[in-house]
Amino acid sequence: MTTVGSDRSDSPDAPHPDAPVAVELDGVSKRYGDATAVDDVSLRVREGEFFTLVGPSGCGKTTTLRLIAGFEEPTVGAVRFAGESVAGVPPERRDVGVVFQSYALFPHMTVGENVAYGLNFAEPPEGVTRDERVADLLELVDLPDAADRDPESLSGGQQQRVAMARALAPGPDVLLLDEPMSALDARLRERLRAQVKRIQSELSITTIYVTHDQEEALAVSDRVAVMNDGAHEQVAPPRTVYRRPATRFVAEFVGDNNVFSGRVRDAPADGEVAVAVDDADETLRVGVANGPDAIPEAGDRVAFCVRPEHLRVAGDGDAVRRGNRTENALRATVASAEFLGETTRVTLDWGDRELLVRTVDPLDGAVTVAFDPDDAHVIDVEPQ
Amino acid sequence: MTTVGSDRSDSPDAPHPDAPVAVELDGVSKRYGDATAVDDVSLRVREGEFFTLVGPSGCGKTTTLRLIAGFEEPTVGAVRFAGESVAGVPPERRDVGVVFQSYALFPHMTVGENVAYGLNFAEPPEGVTRDERVADLLELVDLPDAADRDPESLSGGQQQRVAMARALAPGPDVLLLDEPMSALDARLRERLRAQVKRIQSELSITTIYVTHDQEEALAVSDRVAVMNDGAHEQVAPPRTVYRRPATRFVAEFVGDNNVFSGRVRDAPADGEVAVAVDDADETLRVGVANGPDAIPEAGDRVAFCVRPEHLRVAGDGDAVRRGNRTENALRATVASAEFLGETTRVTLDWGDRELLVRTVDPLDGAVTVAFDPDDAHVIDVEPQ
Amino acid sequence: SAERTGDGDEGGDESGGDGSDGSDGEGDGETPTLTVATYANFIDAPSVSPGEWLKEEFESRFDAELEWATPDNEVNYYVERAASGAGVDADLYVGLTTEDLVRVDEELDGDLFAERGSVDGFDDVREGLLFDPFDRAVPFDTGYVSLVYDGTATEAPETFDGLLDEEHAGALIAQNPGGSATGRAFLLHTINRFGDGGVASDGDGEAVSGEDGDADYDYLDYWADLQANDVRVLGSWDDAYTAWSEGEAPIVVSYSTDQVFADMEGENLEEHQIRFLNDQAYANPEGMAVFADADEPELAREFMSFVLEPDVQGEIAQRNVAFPATGTAELPSDYAELAQEPADPVTFSYDELQGSVDAWVEAWERQFAGN
Amino acid sequence: MSDHGDDARDADDHGGRVARLRAWTEARALTALAVLTSLTLVVAFYYPTATVLVEAVVVDGAFTLGVFADVLTDPFYFGELARLLSGEPPGVVARALLSPDRRLGIVGFTAYQAVLSTVASVALGLPAAYLLARFEFPGRKTLRSLTIVPFVLPSIMVGVGFVATFGQNGTLNAALSALGLPPVDLMFTLEAVVIAHAFYNAPLVARVTTAAWESVDASAVETARSLGAGPVRAFVDVVAPQVYPAVLTGAALTFVFTFGTFPIVLALGGFELATVEVFVYRLVRDLNYAEAAALAIVELAVSLAVLLAYLRYEARNATSTRGARPLPRRSLVPPSRSARDLLPRAGLAAYAVVAGVVFLAPIASMILASVTGGDGALTLDHYRFLVERQQTGAAFQVRPWPAIRNSLAFAGAATLLALPMGVVVAVLTTRRYRGRTLVDAAAMAPLAVSGIIVGLGLLRGLVFGVEIAGWRIAAGGAVAIVVAHAVAGYPFVVRTVSPGLSGLDRSLVESARALGASRARVIRDVELPLVWPAVVAGAAFAFAISIGEFTSTVVLATGADAYTMPVAIERFIGRRLGPATAMGVVLLVVTGLSFVVIERLGGDHRGL
Numbered sequence A, B: 001m002t003t004v005g006s007d008r009s010d011s012p013d014a015p016h017p018d019a020p021v022a023v024e025l026d027g028v029s030k031r032y033g034d035a036t037a038v039d040d041v042s043l044r045v046r047e048g049e050f051f052t053l054v055g056p057s058g059c060g061k062t063t064t065l066r067l068i069a070g071f072e073e074p075t076v077g078a079v080r081f082a083g084e085s086v087a088g089v090p091p092e093r094r095d096v097g098v099v100f101q102s103y104a105l106f107p108h109m110t111v112g113e114n115v116a117y118g119l120n121f122a123e124p125p126e127g128v129t130r131d132e133r134v135a136d137l138l139e140l141v142d143l144p145d146a147a148d149r150d151p152e153s154l155s156g157g158q159q160q161r162v163a164m165a166r167a168l169a170p171g172p173d174v175l176l177l178d179e180p181m182s183a184l185d186a187r188l189r190e191r192l193r194a195q196v197k198r199i200q201s202e203l204s205i206t207t208i209y210v211t212h213d214q215e216e217a218l219a220v221s222d223r224v225a226v227m228n229d230g231a232h233e234q235v236a237p238p239r240t241v242y243r244r245p246a247t248r249f250v251a252e253f254v255g256d257n258n259v260f261s262g263r264v265r266d267a268p269a270d271g272e273v274a275v276a277v278d279d280a281d282e283t284l285r286v287g288v289a290n291g292p293d294a295i296p297e298a299g300d301r302v303a304f305c306v307r308p309e310h311l312r313v314a315g316d317g318d319a320v321r322r323g324n325r326t327e328n329a330l331r332a333t334v335a336s337a338e339f340l341g342e343t344t345r346v347t348l349d350w351g352d353r354e355l356l357v358r359t360v361d362p363l364d365g366a367v368t369v370a371f372d373p374d375d376a377h378v379i380d381v382e383p384q
Numbered sequence C: 001s002a003e004r005t006g007d008g009d010e011g012g013d014e015s016g017g018d019g020s021d022g023s024d025g026e027g028d029g030e031t032p033t034l035t036v037a038t039y040a041n042f043i044d045a046p047s048v049s050p051g052e053w054l055k056e057e058f059e060s061r062f063d064a065e066l067e068w069a070t071p072d073n074e075v076n077y078y079v080e081r082a083a084s085g086a087g088v089d090a091d092l093y094v095g096l097t098t099e100d101l102v103r104v105d106e107e108l109d110g111d112l113f114a115e116r117g118s119v120d121g122f123d124d125v126r127e128g129l130l131f132d133p134f135d136r137a138v139p140f141d142t143g144y145v146s147l148v149y150d151g152t153a154t155e156a157p158e159t160f161d162g163l164l165d166e167e168h169a170g171a172l173i174a175q176n177p178g179g180s181a182t183g184r185a186f187l188l189h190t191i192n193r194f195g196d197g198g199v200a201s202d203g204d205g206e207a208v209s210g211e212d213g214d215a216d217y218d219y220l221d222y223w224a225d226l227q228a229n230d231v232r233v234l235g236s237w238d239d240a241y242t243a244w245s246e247g248e249a250p251i252v253v254s255y256s257t258d259q260v261f262a263d264m265e266g267e268n269l270e271e272h273q274i275r276f277l278n279d280q281a282y283a284n285p286e287g288m289a290v291f292a293d294a295d296e297p298e299l300a301r302e303f304m305s306f307v308l309e310p311d312v313q314g315e316i317a318q319r320n321v322a323f324p325a326t327g328t329a330e331l332p333s334d335y336a337e338l339a340q341e342p343a344d345p346v347t348f349s350y351d352e353l354q355g356s357v358d359a360w361v362e363a364w365e366r367q368f369a370g371n
Numbered sequence D: 001m002s003d004h005g006d007d008a009r010d011a012d013d014h015g016g017r018v019a020r021l022r023a024w025t026e027a028r029a030l031t032a033l034a035v036l037t038s039l040t041l042v043v044a045f046y047y048p049t050a051t052v053l054v055e056a057v058v059v060d061g062a063f064t065l066g067v068f069a070d071v072l073t074d075p076f077y078f079g080e081l082a083r084l085l086s087g088e089p090p091g092v093v094a095r096a097l098l099s100p101d102r103r104l105g106i107v108g109f110t111a112y113q114a115v116l117s118t119v120a121s122v123a124l125g126l127p128a129a130y131l132l133a134r135f136e137f138p139g140r141k142t143l144r145s146l147t148i149v150p151f152v153l154p155s156i157m158v159g160v161g162f163v164a165t166f167g168q169n170g171t172l173n174a175a176l177s178a179l180g181l182p183p184v185d186l187m188f189t190l191e192a193v194v195i196a197h198a199f200y201n202a203p204l205v206a207r208v209t210t211a212a213w214e215s216v217d218a219s220a221v222e223t224a225r226s227l228g229a230g231p232v233r234a235f236v237d238v239v240a241p242q243v244y245p246a247v248l249t250g251a252a253l254t255f256v257f258t259f260g261t262f263p264i265v266l267a268l269g270g271f272e273l274a275t276v277e278v279f280v281y282r283l284v285r286d287l288n289y290a291e292a293a294a295l296a297i298v299e300l301a302v303s304l305a306v307l308l309a310y311l312r313y314e315a316r317n318a319t320s321t322r323g324a325r326p327l328p329r330r331s332l333v334p335p336s337r338s339a340r341d342l343l344p345r346a347g348l349a350a351y352a353v354v355a356g357v358v359f360l361a362p363i364a365s366m367i368l369a370s371v372t373g374g375d376g377a378l379t380l381d382h383y384r385f386l387v388e389r390q391q392t393g394a395a396f397q398v399r400p401w402p403a404i405r406n407s408l409a410f411a412g413a414a415t416l417l418a419l420p421m422g423v424v425v426a427v428l429t430t431r432r433y434r435g436r437t438l439v440d441a442a443a444m445a446p447l448a449v450s451g452i453i454v455g456l457g458l459l460r461g462l463v464f465g466v467e468i469a470g471w472r473i474a475a476g477g478a479v480a481i482v483v484a485h486a487v488a489g490y491p492f493v494v495r496t497v498s499p500g501l502s503g504l505d506r507s508l509v510e511s512a513r514a515l516g517a518s519r520a521r522v523i524r525d526v527e528l529p530l531v532w533p534a535v536v537a538g539a540a541f542a543f544a545i546s547i548g549e550f551t552s553t554v555v556l557a558t559g560a561d562a563y564t565m566p567v568a569i570e571r572f573i574g575r576r577l578g579p580a581t582a583m584g585v586v587l588l589v590v591t592g593l594s595f596v597v598i599e600r601l602g603g604d605h606r607g608l
């Protein structure tokens, strides 16, 4: 499998395709002794962009952020701010705002003092006093009356917002957020991420956001870099990442997915190929329009995926039709179901494998599921 | 608004309608100084039931659990295990297993020693040695080879499962889980909750589960108690809670929802009433079949809700039809959207209010949304 | 006591311990045990101490066992025991000073010590050393507190007034009279010399008039002058002697037997010169007395007789590095060469000290340390 | 029914009873331990001390405040403040206090020198904390372990070392003159006393501060940096305020210790610098108990007030920084030649010189004294003396080996006793309830009471015993010594263990309880193992206190076979210091090794 790290900044979703590059990582690696935390990463974050690094624990997200902030220097490669290398520039002169997962509020200062701290080193915007700036920022994060409170008396979500306000106070060029919400509960995270996104848009500040929560990454970002094992697997707008995952890792990491692999039986026709699925007695038709640049030929091995919401379910034996054809129908039995409110996530046993589907009504027993070949997405083609 | 705390154990979803009561809270309150953490809660959890307490932060979930575990004694009321009051019985003699959010694994013991700890105070089941018991439990939680490892060398999810095994080892009558997954990332949470549910079913152990994540509560529980401000607002199976929320709080807390209030214009007809929505120039038709016992009469004030997924969207001006009638159509404009993968959550401005809808395709500008009167659910009727 | 000299037991917060190692219960017919209480250095000092020899000698001459007891608080320990009704568990105390007796008598209503009774050799005790007006304590040796100086660094003055010369500014190290025997002896010597100015006589007693004959110049005036001349008053003899040895100052208040030790250790005697101010030194006779509720009073008296025997007196003087109490002691002929005695020993009597000594010390403290 | 069945049931019954009994005792073990600890404290501290202190207000069997009032209104003790206490208007007194020839009185002066000593200790302790907390170098842990050594050195040894170092002919002046600098005359000045106090207490300040510094979260510093603060500014704004409470702990303890100072002032300063304890000592010696007790109570009140103020502050500022990412340690070798890398290390080098003079030179001088003969030549005579004394000393004399053995045995036993006491009190003081401050104060009192008074109290309360129903119950010897040492040492266990315990995740305790463990069992199985490094640090302190303890040892020792190393040192002091210094070096080596070993059993921890 090849890693496709294309920077699709020309995608229609990216809001600033022509904006100048604010932060650039150029062939950056960071090694700690023998371990490589970040492995030859090249990224360009544009001005005003909300750029998210998402990936499993230990994949190097934090290290990347620390390299940008200047807490670490790269072993190899260059970090550039607005085109200028910042090698050797200490963090206090990089004009970055940082929010840590632990918030790291100064426990011995009030909320107001925390927010004002950065103004010791940077003038507030013209015509605004220090106090006004602090008040403005607390207003911005919806905590207008918290200035005199002790950080420890605040709830987690409130602390998180104070940390945001503090990072924003000196008017940084770049805002770096390292899992700023992972210590919060699910509903609060949902509310706050909207707020973070709102603040970012209002200020249109370049923001690099680290999370391991793929839903969060999809929800807030202009572009997402999916990282794995120190390197990025795909850098693209959320919809692209979700709908056209570049690698199997991305397909499985971002959202539920059903990934199949098999061998192409004959040459493409109607933008579709027939794939004999490995270890199964089924041939499935798969659309190739959305896939990678290489069009699969007969005999090639391919991997493709179908989202659970694209697997339509019918009772056992009911035909799932498309036009007049009954196709891509798989017989499976219900293994378990989780009621999620809006839908139910059902796990099906299909031979030795599991399939995930979404339904509104409860399912039971044996079922047939089918999908539209156009809903399948080819991830990977390995020529014969 | 009245609090409806009915114990609908006769609901078809509850799996053990006749099972004996394992844990009972009878008029239990807990006050700390002036603050009331738990306010006159009465609950009956049946043997083998998976019972979930869900509610926002600070609503008293943990306190309730601690009262059951014996870490706190109620200020008023009685806690009964199998009908016997346990007042004054210390936690170590209540036969409960507890899993905390932090897992609280003993860092100075190996995984095996952690699991075996409770066996210092309780014999393993007959015919099973201590070591076998530990091995069995580690098998049960899918960590068969972890016995000699250090807890700190495990990932969060693995630690969580060790904590489960440890709590289960002495064969407790009741398993108490306090947000056992909130420190984990979203994907892991989803995977683990299925596993917790599986283990619970296999052992059919009475389980009381605390979470603030409503999706989690819906996904795993036989019954859910939605708590607010120290008291329970609804106790019912997940589908009932989701589809027929007893209070406005439940409607808004469990899943996204659009709640309306207004005045009934005329007497019910066809199982529907027409409601003039407050502060809006709209009359909406609302089904009353699913509502509370009181059928609204003309002139009554009602509150009802419609789930985002039941608000169908069309372009501006397109009619939303039901049979032949165009009805319940609201014109609104798109305020913001969050791409969540499977769907996009769109926030609409409707007058001064916000509406939430779910769409697959991006929306923009002015739109018309509509809903089927049967998809509306009356929460509350206030007679004239 | 000379080992006192050498190995000063004076205070600080720290000294000795309760060294009673045994019970005093013994049945008839068994060898009786005599428990002798004393200060630690009498039996245990790094150079020499008479304890071991005395025990062996006594046990070889009498059918008795001797046990030493060295409680940290010394005689105060027995005062405390008596006061708390715990019973005194020793037969006699060796190493009483005049001041000890004064203090004991002031504190306790009953008698801690018994009358002397008949002690052979008592008549041989030198007249001037008898310090107990109630005839309980029997002196067994005496020491003199004088100046010791480093002859290679200075020539000590001959008189008290000489110490006030600018030449001797910062030259003298003395000790705290509140915590150290030498310090107290030197203070008393200055009182004897200059008078107490009526400090202790608040109405009742007589003022002590000084030998200097100047009624307007008392010991406090002298000490004010000494202080102006930069005298050092350190906490204990150890502190003072250490500082002196390190050359911090050339003159120190110490014992007149200093050269005996210097010689023992092969040091340059030139650096260990003795000076008797105004040809005087303060005498500190040490006595022994039988406890009033001793289990073995007769054996205790036999011990006292034993101690006064000429050969034992000689041994004690040498081993305790002091001067014998009797005129009949057998000493090496060259002993006096190194252990010097003043021409004119001075000391306060029991009566003079009684009711005064506390006030003298306190007045001195208040003047010297007033902050 | 067969006998066999009966037997089985009996056995069952028996087993059940044993199990129930075990459960019953376990359930009450904590209470029992608390009661035992209180009893020990009452028997070995409160009751004895009270028998003395009560004399301040009970004279000849009658209650009176007269003695107390006399002391309080005596300008000799209280300076200008006494005038206030005797009823003069505050304005007049305030003016008098501001005048140049104001009188501080002995109490005022004692406090003044304690404040100076505290400042000096902090000043000398902080750079050491900086070195230990922020730099990595070989021997760092050993150095950290050894910081406790000054604690056990008898004052006489320190006196010897100081005269040899700071005296007119001392090392310092020799070094100065070699550099062509004029000599300094430090001996018999307040400065000398203050430096000696710093010798004892700066290591303590360093220890507490190091622990706190190591627990500062790196994220906070990095945040400050990202907000524009340079490294120095980030230190001042973020690190310093978090380290400050620990510095305050060290300062409070230093104040209390130096407020009760006694031998060292007179040895190095002279009587002009006499402190309250000097007078307590003299008054006790002269059997003037009423005034001695009154002064001791004044002393206690001041010390306890400082300790309490600090404890309240500590409670208020107890911020648990659990799970914090510590600041990474730096290498002592500068990574580059930039000023940023060179300056701090140059500062540390300068500090090393100062520390060498203050800490190492006196110890080195002591060691040198132990191998120097009367003629100034090197010799092993003094060690030969120790061997000889060991071989030929009489049974009633103090011999080196039994002293070493006793010291180690008592210290070991006292530590074993102080640990449960300290842990129990720490458990009690980490819970929140009303009157906790009182428990705290009562627990810390052994640090604040005059050692002389405690010694006298032990004599009365333990050695002489109490008469109960015609029986005189007395205790002396090894057991009493161990108990007294444990009482003296356990406050340190409390202060080391308590921050650890209060920082422990409560759910660990509750998990264990839910699994069936009793409260006491949880302490044993979970809490202690988890705060183990702190327990070990507490043990090191208890051990150190016991090794260095003198006053109660000599009071309670009922024979030469109960004497310890400090007693041996004191006995071996003669005209020549050789034998005593040799014994001092033995003490130094034995305890230094002990601490390295003890702390190897532990690890990093918070608290003292």
Ligand SMILES: Nc1ncnc2c1ncn2[C@@H]1O[C@H](COP(=O)(O)OP(=O)(O)OP(=O)(O)O)[C@@H](O)[C@H]1O
Pocket (backbone or CB within 6 Å): A032, A035, A036, A037, A038, A055, A056, A057, A058, A059, A060, A061, A062, A063, A064, A212
């Ligand atoms: N200072 C360091 N020394 C050694 N290894 C390190 C250091 N910092 C990070 N690493 C290693 O580098 C890798 C990447 O770590 P990083 O913290 O960047 O991951 P992450 O993606 O932020 O993970 P998480 O989601 O758990 O925060 C990990 O394997 C980590 O163990």
Ligand SMILES: Nc1ncnc2c1ncn2[C@@H]1O[C@H](COP(=O)(O)OP(=O)(O)OP(=O)(O)O)[C@@H](O)[C@H]1O
Pocket (backbone or CB within 6 Å): B032, B035, B036, B037, B038, B055, B056, B057, B058, B059, B060, B061, B062, B063, B064, B212
């Ligand atoms: N020991 C206590 N002393 C005082 N107040 C307490 C105590 N424990 C809980 N409370 C208060 O009682 C209320 C309920 O707390 P509880 O911990 O039960 O909430 P929760 O539902 O578990 O919240 P969360 O989701 O944040 O864990 C809160 O307002 C809390 O502040």
Ligand SMILES: [Mg+2]
Pocket (backbone or CB within 6 Å): A061, A062, A063, A178
């Ligand atoms: Mg990270």
Ligand SMILES: [Mg+2]
Pocket (backbone or CB within 6 Å): B061, B062, B063
């Ligand atoms: Mg909770």
